[in-house]
Amino acid sequence: MSNLLSLTSAQLKRAADIKDKIEVLTKELTGILGASTPAKTEAPKARRKMSASARAKIAAAQKARWAKTKTAAKAPAKSAVKKSKMSAAGRARIAASAKARWAKAKAAGKTKL
Numbered sequence: 001m002s003n004l005l006s007l008t009s010a011q012l013k014r015a016a017d018i019k020d021k022i023e024v025l026t027k028e029l030t031g032i033l034g035a036s037t038p039a040k041t042e043a044p045k046a047r048r049k050m051s052a053s054a055r056a057k058i059a060a061a062q063k064a065r066w067a068k069t070k071t072a073a074k075a076p077a078k079s080a081v082k083k084s085k086m087s088a089a090g091r092a093r094i095a096a097s098a099k100a101r102w103a104k105a106k107a108a109g110k111t112k113l
Contacts, residue, residue, distance in 0.1 A: 007015070105113055 004012075101113065
């Protein structure tokens with residue numbers, strides 16, 4: 001088929017004649033043998049049917065899975081590590097040292113530490 005461009009006009013004409021002869025012979029053969037035999041078609045595969053009880057079991061299992069995830073989402077997981085909190089005295093010491101640093105910086109004429 002890819003060589004159609006390289007064929008001469010005489011070769012193309014001969015190929016068309018041969019194709020026409022094939023079509024005539026095919027029609028004649030069909031007339032002799034009778035109606036053309038239909039191509040074999042595969043019957044569509046029957047779908048499997050699930051019983052109502054099996055479907056109910058699957059639905060119940062899925063509901064149980066959802067219930068499990070929903071209860072896990074409602075109850076927040078408690079972390080094993082306690083979050084450390086700073087005491088008021090510790091916070092006061094840090095604030096006092098920051099004020100002292102700034103007082104020293106301002107006394108030196110600085111605007112940035």
